[in-house]
Amino acid sequence: MKFIHLSTDENIATIVLNRPKVNAINEIVVEELGDCFQKLATDQNVKAVILTGEGSFFSFGLDVPEFLGYSKDSFTEFLIKFTDLYSYIFQFPKPVVAALNGHTIAGGCMLALACDYRLMVSEKAKISLNEITFGSTVFHGSVQMLKYCIGERSAESVLYGGSMYSAEEAKGLGLIDEVVSKDNLREVAEKVAQNFAGKDSRAFRDIKMLLRKHVAEEMRRREHDSILEFADIWYSESTREKLKKIKIRD
Amino acid sequence: MKFIHLSTDENIATIVLNRPKVNAINEIVVEELGDCFQKLATDQNVKAVILTGEGSFFSFGLDVPEFLGYSKDSFTEFLIKFTDLYSYIFQFPKPVVAALNGHTIAGGCMLALACDYRLMVSEKAKISLNEITFGSTVFHGSVQMLKYCIGERSAESVLYGGSMYSAEEAKGLGLIDEVVSKDNLREVAEKVAQNFAGKDSRAFRDIKMLLRKHVAEEMRRREHDSILEFADIWYSESTREKLKKIKIRD
Amino acid sequence: MKFIHLSTDENIATIVLNRPKVNAINEIVVEELGDCFQKLATDQNVKAVILTGEGSFFSFGLDVPEFLGYSKDSFTEFLIKFTDLYSYIFQFPKPVVAALNGHTIAGGCMLALACDYRLMVSEKAKISLNEITFGSTVFHGSVQMLKYCIGERSAESVLYGGSMYSAEEAKGLGLIDEVVSKDNLREVAEKVAQNFAGKDSRAFRDIKMLLRKHVAEEMRRREHDSILEFADIWYSESTREKLKKIKIRD
DSSP: OOSEEEEEETTEEEEEEOOTTTTOBOHHHHHHHHHHHHHHHHOTTOOEEEEEESTTEEEOOBOHHHHTTSOHHHHHHHHHHHHHHHHHHHTOSSOEEEEEOSEEETHHHHHHHTSSEEEEESSSOEEEOOGGGGTOOOOHHHHHHHHHHHOHHHHHHHHHHOOOEEHHHHHHHTSOSEEEOGGGHHHHHHHHHHHHHTSOHHHHHHHHHHHHHHHHHHHHHHHHHHHHHHHHHHTSHHHHHHHHTOOOOO | OOSEEEEEETTEEEEEEOOTTTTOBOHHHHHHHHHHHHHHHHOTTOOEEEEEESTTEEEOOBOHHHHTTSOHHHHHHHHHHHHHHHHHHHTOSSOEEEEEOSEEETHHHHHHHTSSEEEEESSSOEEEOOGGGGTOOOOHHHHHHHHHHHOHHHHHHHHHHOOOEEHHHHHHHTSOSEEEOGGGHHHHHHHHHHHHHTSOHHHHHHHHHHHHHHHHHHHHHHHHHHHHHHHHHHTSHHHHHHHHTOOOOO | OOSEEEEEETTEEEEEEOOTTTTOBOHHHHHHHHHHHHHHHHOTTOOEEEEEESTTEEEOOBOHHHHTTSOHHHHHHHHHHHHHHHHHHHTOSSOEEEEEOSEEETHHHHHHHTSSEEEEESSSOEEEOOGGGGTOOOOHHHHHHHHHHHOHHHHHHHHHHOOOEEHHHHHHHTSOSEEEOGGGHHHHHHHHHHHHHTSOHHHHHHHHHHHHHHHHHHHHHHHHHHHHHHHHHHTSHHHHHHHHTOOOOO
16 A cells, blocks of 8 residues: 555554645545555454554545646545545444544544544644635534534534634634644554443444444435535635645645 | 615614514514525625624513414414515625624524624623523424524433523533624624635625525424414413513513 | 332322332333322322332333343333323323432433433432443434433433442433432422422423424334334343343342
8 A cells, every 4th residue: 555554453454544744635546545544444353443644644634736627526525535434433333432633624523423422632732624725615414423422512613713723722622532642642642542442343243333323324325415515516616726725836 | 665674884784673672573664684595695785694683682572462462374474474584694694793782582592593693781781591481492493503503412402491691601501602792892893794704705694504504404494384373372371461461671 | 009109199190110229110010000090180189299119219111031031022022111101291281290219210301301301319319221231232212311301412421331320420311300319209209299289280281282293203203113123132132131131139
């Protein structure tokens, strides 16, 4: 795999996003992540998964400059794959711990929301669904995951404001579960994952489905319509102008 | 318009309820509010709306003494218009800021719940859905908006108790977003509205629909049944006795 | 009745679970509770109900050792009755106050969740949905009641962790509404019940239905499937081994 590093230690698998410098999400990243999760779903040894990133970003979100070169149809095709990916993680039959090593923005935040537990580093990293600030909307499924995670009212503040939250603020909102120092991130993530791994696998899977199936059904019900609307807005003149100003530092 | 004052300053429209002394809601108020919002929906200059009132009440709620003179059928017709109004505001395509200048009671609270952001003055003003205290129920749609705003469990406390909350208590519950002094209300409301107005209009509208469409559908699904039940209870002997004791100070 | 004591004082009925020493739930307990609630539903004198227990347990939950002697079919039949019972209490037309006199575990916690208000003693008592710790799942309806009560995200923590919460911790989560000393439990419960009893009965019933009908419908929609899955897991070899280790102290 080109942008993902996958390793397994005892019964904990760790997936590392490694697409320097900001782990921007493109088609290859989505395909490789999908492949990883599908492999881990059937690997009897693996009882829990950690999802993390290299560098000062967990993920910048979608690779805007790259996607500006896409036709609307190709971009729409990609969005279907991306939303399928977070829906799959949201219902993944094993526990998934997000170890947010740095900035967790837009599409990166959507991946984090799909997990079962979120740790985030205490330093400069910010977490945000900032789509509104560059004239973009979000996807129906991502709104459902956000509501599930922090409730409807806070979901509204997060999406209307598009603010960048520190780990502490994000914990207050419920966007993340625990703040840890950068040095301790891997260690704490492994402890959390081991704790999950110690639960009865079938009982865990069943309880997760009881909690999330209803949400996942609602996600599916309108995801496609919201993708078409998302693409319409991306290809509108005013939003396109704003998107062109987005630079990926590297 | 008789009881509503509408003005526009740059791209912010302000709607002021002005039916002395308590801004009690009757058919004319509902019609005029509906007309205002419909006009503002298509006014390209208007990017955000402030809804506020004159005097020490934002609104007392429905004008009980006036409605006691209505036949059950006419009252039911009115309730359909009133619930249509709050549903329309709940899904209004532009941001609506409620600047709660004073007591915000029953039907008045329902209008406030439909907005995107609620400011309330810090002084003596109370906010309440106190229907249970005079033997009345509420509407299905208003329960959905309340759940959306403060969660299911708090919605239950608010409705079972029928308590009068100060602005500070209401903020703790999530019923309002911000407490301001009476002198600063207009200024802060304008800042909040300008901040909303600065967002991309189409992205805002789309995100608002992603957040609220699902709720609005559920509101509609059972609103009519709940109106019939509401009217039945209003016209029951025991509730009618309690309603007759309600006085509007003026 | 064998395991239930029912008394009425003015317009408050009190149901006491009394199956020494831990008020474990078996078929007789479920039938007697169902009979009590059905009788109280139509008793015009009764305006509110208190549900409590004798001893240091409100309830240990299902009587695991007894049910290990059941065939899968008989156990499934019982589960239908048990989930019907909590669904009935959840929609009971009169206010129900849970006065949690001691440990409130698993199935005991589900009964408590169905009530309108939960008081819990401040001493050693714990409350928990600890099914995952012995390889069991829960029921769809119990998940819906839990989400209703504490929100989706906290529901996930409670069920994934299976932790034992003190009354104070449970109050923080929203699992209970008020912590009281053991000596004051009955007195406070009666005050809460009298306060409920003072509300207009029809308005209360209608508001309760507006709040809960939607939840109850969702509970019903998948309850049966979740019972079959629950029984499958109980009769799996690995869970059965864990269940055999559960002892009821007496």
